């Protein structure tokens with residue numbers, strides 16, 4: 590493919606967009622950064638050789654039907670549950686993602702949420718901004734200690750491991766975890782305890798942090814019965830995918846204080862966030878910015894470029910998904 594036609598679905602860090610345009614002659618950038626609808630995504634798959642989507646572009650099986658010109662989907666993001674990769678494979682399309690480079694930034698976000706939820710930082714910030722703060726008093730906005738508590742990691746891959754290290758070495762937390770896989774990433778926390786089930790982690794931990802992939806296999810894994818397994822003093826942190834949690838059941842648990850609080854960066858049906866969650870004080874809500882640092886988003890976009898170059902030069906892309 591000498592002169593591939595390339596569609597980029599969203600704006601990228603400017604220097605990397607420049608590099609993309611320098612390397613390839615036929616690049617269609619999304620100047621306005623407006624999300625492409627299903628018809629536009631289908632048209633891109635039909636008319637372009639390469640589509641470079643992001644984690645916010647839903648590409649279900651029906652978009653791969655009919656005439657397809659695309660041969661390569663270079664996803665900007667590690668999660669690829671938004672793409673029906675089986676349908677892509679059937680259509681003969683190679684899909685890649687961007688693992689590794691966003692591990693530390695996303696783990697930082699999980700810790701941000703954990704600390705904000707435990708120390709009621711969102712509530713405090715809203716109080717100061719609204720002019721309602723009346724001064725120091727012994728019972729004002731009492732939160733929960735983080736140091737010395739137990740963190741439960743569900744999904745001990747790269748990001749789960751990076752959170753475990755931060756929690757353990759930075760905050761003196763004990764680590765318990767569960768992972769469906771037989772082997773887990775080298776997390777480096779020698780006294781981390783592997784438990785036998787999701788439920789055991791939920792029952793044991795003071796902070797539960799989710800790090801499994803989204804999609805069918807884990808849909809609504811954290812549902813009402815599992816939320817009831819958590820301690821009333823415990824917090825749930827989600828930087829994985831929104832559909833891993835039953836949002837309605839979570840809002841009920843937070844409202845009824847059957848758990849103490851939550852910190853969320855991801856939602857089912859983004860960018861909509863249910864009113865039921867937005868109305869609660871004991872949940873910290875971030876707009877899916879886990880990997881949103883200049884350094885990390887630059888590294889992610891460069892990784893998409895590397896994958897694209899591999900593909901176009903006939904090599905197996907370094908982080909090929911299918």
Ligand code: 8YV
Nearest residue numbers: 666667668828854878879880
């Ligand atoms: C997120 C992501 O920022 O790459 C992905 O798949 O969604 C990340 O960029 C993170 O997982 C959510 O906190």
